[in-house]
Amino acid sequence: MKITLTLNGRSREVDLPPLVRLLDALRGPLGLPGTKEGCGEGECGSCTVLLDGEPVNACLVSIGQCEGRAVTTVEGLSDATHLGPLARCFVDHGGAQCGICTPGMLISAEALLARRPDPSDEEIREAIAGNLCRCTGYQRIVDSIREAARERAGGAA
Amino acid sequence: MSLADLPLHDMRRAASLDALCGLVAERHARGEATVLLAGGTDWVVEQELKPPRPDADPLPLVVDVSRMAELRGITATRGLLRIGAATTYLEIRRHPAVIERAPLLAAMARELGAIQIQARGTLGGNLATASPAADGVAALAAYDAAIVVKSVRGERRIPFSALQTGYKQGSRAPDEVIVAVELALPPEGSPWLWRKVGTRRAQAISKVALAGIAVRSEDRVVRFGLGMASVAPVTATLLQTRALVLSRPLSDITADALDAAVLSDIAPIDDVRSTREYRKHAAKAVVRGFLRDLGAPV
Numbered sequence: 001m002k003i004t005l006t007l008n009g010r011s012r013e014v015d016l017p018p019l020v021r022l023l024d025a026l027r028g029p030l031g032l033p034g035t036k037e038g039c040g041e042g043e044c045g046s047c048t049v050l051l052d053g054e055p056v057n058a059c060l061v062s063i064g065q066c067e068g069r070a071v072t073t074v075e076g077l078s079d080a081t082h083l084g085p086l087a088r089c090f091v092d093h094g095g096a097q098c099g100i101c102t103p104g105m106l107i108s109a110e111a112l113l114a115r116r117p118d119p120s121d122e123e124i125r126e127a128i129a130g131n132l133c134r135c136t137g138y139q140r141i142v143d144s145i146r147e148a149a150r151e152r153a154g155g156a157a
Numbered sequence: 158m159s160l161a162d163l164p165l166h167d168m169r170r171a172a173s174l175d176a177l178c179g180l181v182a183e184r185h186a187r188g189e190a191t192v193l194l195a196g197g198t199d200w201v202v203e204q205e206l207k208p209p210r211p212d213a214d215p216l217p218l219v220v221d222v223s224r225m226a227e228l229r230g231i232t233a234t235r236g237l238l239r240i241g242a243a244t245t246y247l248e249i250r251r252h253p254a255v256i257e258r259a260p261l262l263a264a265m266a267r268e269l270g271a272i273q274i275q276a277r278g279t280l281g282g283n284l285a286t287a288s289p290a291a292d293g294v295a296a297l298a299a300y301d302a303a304i305v306v307k308s309v310r311g312e313r314r315i316p317f318s319a320l321q322t323g324y325k326q327g328s329r330a331p332d333e334v335i336v337a338v339e340l341a342l343p344p345e346g347s348p349w350l351w352r353k354v355g356t357r358r359a360q361a362i363s364k365v366a367l368a369g370i371a372v373r374s375e376d377r378v379v380r381f382g383l384g385m386a387s388v389a390p391v392t393a394t395l396l397q398t399r400a401l402v403l404s405r406p407l408s409d410i411t412a413d414a415l416d417a418a419v420l421s422d423i424a425p426i427d428d429v430r431s432t433r434e435y436r437k438h439a440a441k442a443v444v445r446g447f448l449r450d451l452g453a454p455v
Binding site for chain 1: 160163164165166167168194196197198201202205206219221223247270271272273274276277357358359360
């Protein structure tokens with residue numbers, strides 16, 4: 001099945017069986033391996049991407065369901081040579097350690113900040129409740145997202 | 158794990174609800190299975206966990222209904238809330254009419270999975286999977302919702318009380334498509350409760366969950382609805398408990414009578430998430446909590 005979608009702002013076409021997982025389509029034929037597979041059953045959030053702006057688990061979405069829709073992956077948050085400001089906050093504040101959960105965390109954080117530019121810690125924790133991290137204990141991720149919100153509001157260079 | 162089978166399935170979309178009903182009916186008459194796929198939060202996981210399929214087994218046809226307009230959207234008119242079967246839980250929890258008129262649904266949707274699951278999961282999917290652990294179905298039970306289904310024979314409404322006949326079994330015919338749910342709304346500001354007992358607030362299947370609505374008139378409850386998840390082979394509607402509460406003034410309800418009614422209404426089991434004994438304890442505690450909020454001395 002030919003599927004046309006907007007991927008990280010660019011129109012892309014793929015020809016794949018419709019029930020191929022969006023996760024596999026991204027990491028394979030679409031050439032974007034930033035999205036990670038963790039559990040493969042919608043529990044861990046490693047494969048979180050935005051589908052029309054909302055976070056979803058790419059392991060549970062079929063590529064055929066993406067016809068005409070907009071998908072944003074972690075690659076869409078930075079350019080090829082520079083980390084985006086949100087990712088930079090994760091580096092500076094210890095929000096990224098082993099890195100497996102990080103692409104999904106960044107996407108969930110991006111979805112939150114797009115809706116709530118000045119989120120409370122409780123809102124941050126709710127936004128990342130579907131993203132499991134086994135390294136950081138979460139506090140440094142919460143700190144990283146809070147800092148990214150502050151920077152976006154013009155609070156830092 | 159039969160992930161390898163997923164790409165072998167054919168997937169289509171239907172041009173309209175009538176076309177969908179026609180397709181499902183034709184295939185059913187030929188003995189062919191059709192899967193209506195919305196968010197995939199149950200079905201895709203089930204495929205991944207299934208043992209490899211024998212080569213001879215025919216695959217079902219998958220029809221993507223996630224964006225079918227006739228199955229989507231929320232409308233509130235004259236005390237009736239209608240939610241399309243393919244409306245996502247994220248859309249439900251953010252909808253002004255739900256927040257204002259059915260806050261129980263908004264609270265439930267907020268604790269159903271994490272946001273990634275809420276953005277895909279639907280009430281129609283919860284009803285089709287028919288798990289007695291489904292939070293969304295427990296909330297529908299509290300409202301005594303009607304389930305609107307459609308087939309080539311026409312549309313009908315299944316009252317919640319006639320929906321479930323056994324573990325993952327129900328009264329919907331195999332060729333009937335779940336279109337929407339309809340809830341008779343209590344007056345604005347009526348008491349309600351959503352209480353989920355689980356290992357986490359989000360992204361955990363409930364050990365026990367209670368949805369409740371009540372309409373009070375002085376010392377009496379004049380409308381009372383309960384739905385409890387994970388305590389019986391079907392979503393428990395707690396009919397003895399409802400009858401007790403509706404039968405006497407709140408001040409005459411005792412903890413002992415309430416506990417006895419709850420225990421007669423449920424049949425919990427030991428499983429990976431919890432034990433029979435803990436579930437009995439939790440079921441009594443959450444019902445008492447709701448009745449205490451309503452003013453009963455329990």
